[in-house]
Amino acid sequence: MRTTKRSPLASAGLHAGLLLGTACALFPPLWLxxxxxxxxxxxxxxxxxxxxxxxxxxxxxxxxxxxxxxxNSLIVVVGTTVTGVLIAATTGYALSRFxxxxxxxxxxxxxxxxxxxxxxLIVPLYNTMAKLGLLNQPVGLIITYLTIAVPFCAxxxxxxxxxxxxxxxESGRVDGLNPFGTFWRLILPLAKxxxxxxxxxxxxxxxxxxxxATAFMTGEENLTLAGGLQTFVNRYGSDWGSMTAxxxxxxxxxxxxxxxAQRHLVGGLTAGATxx
Amino acid sequence: xxxxxxxxxxxxxxxPLTRGIYLSLTDADEANVxxxxxxxxxxxxxxxxxxxxxxxxxxxxVFWDRLGWTAMWTTACVGVTFTLGLTLAVMxxxxxxxxxxYRVAMIVPWGIPAFVSVFAWKMLFNEKNGLLNKxxxxxxxxxxxxxxxxxxxxxxxxxxxxxxxxxxxxxxxLGALQAIPGELYEAAxxxxxxxxxxxxxxxxxGVRSVxxxxxxxxxxxxxxxxxxxxxxxxxxxxDSTEILxxxxxxxxxxxxxxxxxxxxxxGVLILxxxxxxxxxxxxxxxxxxxxx
Numbered sequence: 001m002r003t004t005k006r007s008p009l010a011s012a013g014l015h016a017g018l019l020l021g022t023a024c025a026l027f028p029p030l031w032l033x034x035x036x037x038x039x040x041x042x043x044x045x046x047x048x049x050x051x052x053x054x055x056x057x058x059x060x061x062x063x064x065x066x067x068x069x070x071x072n073s074l075i076v077v078v079g080t081t082v083t084g085v086l087i088a089a090t091t092g093y094a095l096s097r098f099x100x101x102x103x104x105x106x107x108x109x110x111x112x113x114x115x116x117x118x119x120x121l122i123v124p125l126y127n128t129m130a131k132l133g134l135l136n137q138p139v140g141l142i143i144t145y146l147t148i149a150v151p152f153c154a155x156x157x158x159x160x161x162x163x164x165x166x167x168x169x170e171s172g173r174v175d176g177l178n179p180f181g182t183f184w185r186l187i188l189p190l191a192k193x194x195x196x197x198x199x200x201x202x203x204x205x206x207x208x209x210x211x212x213a214t215a216f217m218t219g220e221e222n223l224t225l226a227g228g229l230q231t232f233v234n235r236y237g238s239d240w241g242s243m244t245a246x247x248x249x250x251x252x253x254x255x256x257x258x259x260x261a262q263r264h265l266v267g268g269l270t271a272g273a274t275x276x
Numbered sequence: 277x278x279x280x281x282x283x284x285x286x287x288x289x290x291x292p293l294t295r296g297i298y299l300s301l302t303d304a305d306e307a308n309v310x311x312x313x314x315x316x317x318x319x320x321x322x323x324x325x326x327x328x329x330x331x332x333x334x335x336x337x338v339f340w341d342r343l344g345w346t347a348m349w350t351t352a353c354v355g356v357t358f359t360l361g362l363t364l365a366v367m368x369x370x371x372x373x374x375x376x377x378y379r380v381a382m383i384v385p386w387g388i389p390a391f392v393s394v395f396a397w398k399m400l401f402n403e404k405n406g407l408l409n410k411x412x413x414x415x416x417x418x419x420x421x422x423x424x425x426x427x428x429x430x431x432x433x434x435x436x437x438x439x440x441x442x443x444x445x446x447x448x449x450l451g452a453l454q455a456i457p458g459e460l461y462e463a464a465x466x467x468x469x470x471x472x473x474x475x476x477x478x479x480x481x482g483v484r485s486v487x488x489x490x491x492x493x494x495x496x497x498x499x500x501x502x503x504x505x506x507x508x509x510x511x512x513x514x515d516s517t518e519i520l521x522x523x524x525x526x527x528x529x530x531x532x533x534x535x536x537x538x539x540x541x542x543g544v545l546i547l548x549x550x551x552x553x554x555x556x557x558x559x560x561x562x563x564x565x566x567x568x
Binding site: 006011014015017018021022024025026028029031032035043044046087090091102106109110112113114115116117118119120121122123124125126127128130131146147150151154204207208210211214215226229230233240243244247250251254255258259262 | 280282284285288289291292293295296299304309310311360363364367368370372373374377378381382383384385386387388389390391392393395396397398399400402405406407410411414439442443493496499500502503506507520521524525528529536539540542543544546547550551554
């Protein structure tokens, strides 16, 4: 882009800055990975792995509730993602295609929910779940996560549906499909990228949420991963070896999904934003 | 199709919100809320008390102390994150060897669930054995009580939150930078503008609209950031790192007896503060001629 050549000094400075940034970004997760392969007794040595071992992983999987937590998290995440995307897609479609009184305020409400502090919703939700006997049940968390993820996802989906020409809806109607048929058979397949983005967003929200998970799920076998990881390192004792191994197992799937979806995520967020 | 949609949204957002506001006007706590224990159903016995909770909160210093630190925390986090994000994005926007590697590496923190990264940091910060202090020791400097001293704990939580937030900033700002036409820079260079002048007069105005959005978003996120503080310090030592959101959580889920009504009132106050901030912010932008 630039026509003039950079001086070697500026070039070195640029690389030094970028390398420093990269090192800061990569070091903590890498150190976590390295530590997970050390025996528990050497968790805090500064040396790289001296006695390479899978003991931490074996211990976490065989002797703790880790797999149960993983299962719980999986149920919650899949439940939230599937239901969330479905609701967000229908809502987004309705907002994109129908004009009705109260629509602009509704759009605003969807966006403003991003601003809701968890503190204003957690108490009423907790009491509702207690009333319905849904504490310590994955369903309770799924409903809770829907309240966080659906509004923003619906708002993003509207942006996507706005980019699909209305002509397609009309051709569906001419061919005798009802509004729902048009949506399901014609529009939804075209909105696949948008669905991928909202699905990914919901997945990440549910996988990484801490506050609700900590408050709503108690008792060793009911925890999700966010709660479970806390049990390794708390005021009663620290099992850093197990913590690191569990952390790696939790982070790797999320990072892989993120790696695939990252490009689309950025595009999707801006598509939703600019088309409002 | 509209009716069910409105219904679902109303149920999902409207119900908890109104219920939260209502609870904040009662004296609900652990002992008098409706609940089901096994097969026994216990009905609610709390009463409406009007604005009493708000009066109590606003007249106590704990709210104002927490608000002061929350404001400091948010300003520091957003300021540092934005500056670092913009700087790194400008560097990445140059033609530089290994650019795609740097770009991917620097957004890694975004791809890892925050609660996992926080534990990684907790390990590095460990006072007796953590790597940071071992490195300091090796250099002959006395170790720092990263999470044990009120001031250092504040620095530590801000550092971790910045670490978590920079990748999003880089990606957003890089997008904005790439939308600035290169000819502008060439023309400015012809006219003899130095690097700093080019940055001030082309880059900064060019990223303005994206910046104002991400700064607003990032302010809201940081203000409400729960996991970093809760997992790293639990608000401690003492109350020193407790922000409004974590304190509200503590009132209803950590302290005993659980005080649901006060916690809900804190939540409503936080929401009001954020709404107020957003309104002022938007007005300020509009006054400067931003179509937003």
